[in-house]
Amino acid sequence: MKIIHLSDLHFGTEHDDLVSRTLARIHDASADFVIISGDFTQVATSKEFEAARRFIDDLQLPSMCIPGNHDLPVHNLYERFTRPYKKYKAHISEELTPSYQNGLVDLIGINSARRALPHWNWANGAVSYAQRKALAEFFADTPAEKWRICTMHHPIHKIADMPIDVTVFGRKRTLQCLHDLKVDLVLTGHVHHAAFDMIGDEQHKTAFISASTALSSRKRGHENGFNIIEIDEENLHVQMLNYEAQGFVETSAHSFRKSSSI
Ligand SMILES: [Fe+2]
Secondary structure, three states: OEEEEEOOOOEOOEOHHHHHHHHHHHHHHOOOEEEEOOOOEOOOOHHHHHHHHHHHHHHOOOEEEOOOHHHOOOOOHHHHHHOOOHHHHHHOOOOOOOEEEOOOEEEEEEOOOOOOOOOOOOOOEEOOHHHHHHHHHHHOOOOOOOEEEEEEOOOOOOOOOOOOOOOEEOHHHHHHHHHHOOOOEEEEOOOOOOEEEEEEOOOOEEEEEEOOOOOEOOOOOOOOEEEEEEEOOOEEEEEEEEEEOOEEEEEEEEEEEOOOOO
16 A cells, blocks of 8 residues: 655645646655645645645545644634634535545544643643543554554654744553554654654564654745555555655665564
């Protein structure tokens, strides 16, 4: 199964040229599925959401989408508090906890964006007790041989060279929960920085993959790019691509074998 992992499209700040080049590169990859880990827009306007929807349709792939902090109304506080996901649901997806299953993977998305937080920066995120419970229920019947995959917008792991500080409420409990549930792979965005980390112990290791911003001109020291993930029964291989002067180039690649100790 070949999965495209895109994040932080940020329509409203996109380069038109990069949109068409990214679509072309994804079409070339002949993938099976796309995961978009949040921040479809810059300030959550209808126009930005419409552009994001056109892009998703143009991918011509089955997709899983979850919101990011930029997908909640920014300028209209009344709407932010009363109907935070109205536009997201209208244009991107009705489902805030989407899931997908086939013979190889059990995949779930969690919404880590919040309309407000007990922190000066509401761009940060949270994972609640109820969301950890939803993860546990979702993976309760997953057979040992299948890949357990979770996506959320905010990284809950420590990324080396993280370009911004990120606070995620419930971070430690969620890391423990993912470990206890023997989740194999977590896909995140938000920091506009591609990275691969393995976290765990002898019993189980979870791979955390972060994606750069696919299309935004706001590049926190990292080029635009996305990840291509290939999974078979036992192995996972991820290619991290950056867009540079000559086109998309592979900047790093990582492989690992599924933990078989469930
Ligand atoms: Fe974000």
